[in-house]
Amino acid sequence: MRIKKVNNHYDVIVIGLGIMGAATLWRSPKNSSKIMGIDASSPTYSRGSSQGASRIFRQAYWKGCKYLPLLRQANLLWNELEQTSQMQLIVRTGGIFIGHEHSRLVAGSINTAMEGSVDHKIWTGLKIKNNFPAFNISEQMKGVFEPGAYAISASNARSCMLNQAVKSGATAVFGDCVTAIENHKRGVLVKTRRGQIYVAKSVIVTTGPWIAKYLMPELNHLLDPRQVPVYWFKPKNSSKQLFSADHFPVFLYERQDGSLLYGLPSICNSEPGVKIGFHNRQQTSENPQWKSVPVQDNYINDISEAVSLIFPELEKKPICAINCYYTMSIDESFLIDRSQIMESVYFASVCSGHGFKFAPAIGDALANMAFERQCAVPLSEFGVQRFNSISCKF
Ligand SMILES: Cc1cc2nc3c(=O)[nH]c(=O)nc-3n(C[C@H](O)[C@H](O)[C@H](O)COP(=O)(O)OP(=O)(O)OC[C@H]3O[C@@H](n4cnc5c(N)ncnc54)[C@H](O)[C@@H]3O)c2cc1C
Known part of the structure; x- marks a missing residue:
């Protein structure tokens, strides 16, 4: 040729x-x-x-220390990008990672934070509630608070x-x-x-x-590409402040059954509410499409139940639900x-x-x-x- x-x-x-x-x-x-x-x-x-307006950045990585060198470099470069573009790309919310004391999330986050000298605090359920009153969690839960975690304006x-x-x-x-x-x-x-x-x-x-x-x-x-839904929940009328980026951190929450929720406050006007999704549930192996595919009703009901227990001040049904893709490796x-x-x-x-x-x-x-x-x-x-x-x- x-x-x-x-x-x-x-x-x-x-x-x-x-x-x-x-x-x-x-x-x-x-x-x-x-x-x-x-x-x-x-x-x-x-x-x-x-796609979408926001993503979580955190370094107390429950998945292990092998990610730390890349995370440190990425943190420097996100800051460099923000400075050189003269635009706010980082919203400094801090991050809270909640679960039972021996959950993968809490134990793993503490491990990495200690081994990698990532600034963190270990909080009781009561302390989490006092600092972030939007969360309704039991006394038995523990949280790892990472002050340096943030939301990226994606x-x-x-x-x-x-x-x-x-x-x-x-x-x-x-x-x-x-x-x-x-x-x-x-x-x-x-x-x-x-x-x-x-x-x-x-x-x-x-x-x-x-x-x-x-x-x-x-x-x-x-x-294995998988279709995964993500949702936005609106605060009830009197509770907007509880979920603002000044009062509500990026979070991960591990439930008793091992399912993991993640979420972020709304960080820009185009976002209709608090963004929440399951990290390891509601995944369907799928050839990726170029068109949008509606989220199944049973998934919407499933997440509504989970969210209403943890955040009673959010409307029970999501205001918006869309499907995206995770590309999972083994x-x-x-x-x-x-x-x-x-x-x-x-x-x-x-x-x-x-x-x-x-x-x-x-x-x-x-x-x-x-x-x-x-x-x-x-x-x-x-x-x-x-x-x-x-x-x-x-
Ligand atoms: C709902 C959701 C929430 C997430 N939350 C977080 C989070 O909080 N923190 C975090 O760290 N990560 C998060 N992730 C993961 C993160 O978003 C992904 O790891 C990342 O976006 C992957 O980016 P990518 O560039 O590899 O792929 P993509 O964003 O999929 O980009 C691939 C691009 O390739 C183009 N393309 C495909 N085929 C062709 C072709 N043949 N020719 C030309 N162009 C082509 C597509 O148009 C597309 O623009 C989340 C992911 C999802 C879905």
């Missing part, structure tokens, strides 16, 4: 501009016109996992990353879907639905829940690596429902990998090799 157009040649092409792709473009070398990002959606519309952060990248010389193309990537003697070919063929020295694939089915089938046995961690099949192709599947907070650090790592620079944080914990002995999916 002859490839004629010189302006279709890039050093690096990033496919998929959700938060991971946007962060990669932002962390790529400045003043280079040879970097391109491409996304099937429009700039402000995303059907994948990064869609604004993604826009700021893209704006800064384009200002620094990168090209961003929206509304065209990549249909194939192939090695070629000139580099990596990137073919699109609109008939474009681009050539790059390296390609980074960050296509969220679509990654394994379409562009990286080598990951198919390791990833161990609920991340996959960041180079392709085992295609040369000069790198990828990141950083979801399992908790990847957003890491995005600036992951973007930095991917850009370093593609430009053959040393990564600031070691990524060996997140490579595919850890699954070498596993052959079947889930």
Whole structure:
């Protein structure tokens, strides 16, 4: 195949501009016109996992200390992004992680906070109620309070990353879907639905829940895209103040049966109320769609029951419910690596429902990998090799 157009040649092409792709473009070398990002959606519309106004950032990670180096770097970079874009992207609410004393959430958060010297306090149920009166919890519950946890203004952060990248010389193309990537003697070919063929020295694939089915089938046995609903609940009329970002932290709450709720106060006018969802329940394995799919009534009833017990001052029924996607890996961690099949192709599947907070650090790592620079944080914990002995999916 002859490839004629010189302006279709890039050093690096990033496919998929959700938060991971946007962060990669932002962390790529400045003043280079040879970097391109491409996304099937429009700039402000995303059907994948990064949609919506807010996400939780926290470091007392109950899932373990291996995430701490990336979390520390991500924290620095979120602050850098906020400063350089001169826009509020971080809402400093603090975070409370509640459960029974020996729950995975409480015990795990304390462990990581102690081992990693993350500032935290251990609170009784009474102390939680005194500090955050919106919570109705029993005396037997415990909470780990992390004062440095915060809410990220998610869609604004993604826009700021893209704006800064384009200002620094990168090209961003929206509304065209990549249909194939192939090695070629000139580099990596990137073919699109609109008939474009681009050539790059390296390609980074960050296509969220679509990654394994379409562009990286080598990951198919390791990833499971799941449809998951998220909800917004309105405070009852006299209780708005209790749920404002000044009085209500980002939270995780582990119930007796092990199900985990997460939530954040509304941090911008476009959000209709307090955002709450189940982290490990109501998940349906599903091929990701490009259209919206309504949330099932039984899921709405299920979450309404849970929320009304913990937050009696929220309206029982959610005011809004939408379906999004978690891309789950077998161990609920991340996959960041180079392709085992295609040369000069790198990828990141950083979801399992908790990847957003890491995005600036992951973007930095991917850009370093593609430009053959040393990564600031070691990524060996997140490579595919850890699954070498596993052959079947889930
Ligand atoms: C409801 C919900 C709540 C969450 N809460 C938190 C939280 O509080 N804290 C946290 O840290 N994480 C959270 N997460 C996880 C986090 O949002 C995800 O880890 C993160 O958004 C994944 O981003 P991504 O860029 O990898 O994927 P996506 O956002 O899905 O982006 C993929 C992009 O690729 C594009 N694309 C796909 N295929 C193609 C193609 N062939 N060609 C071109 N473009 C393509 C899509 O249009 C899309 O824009 C949450 C996730 C959900 C769903």
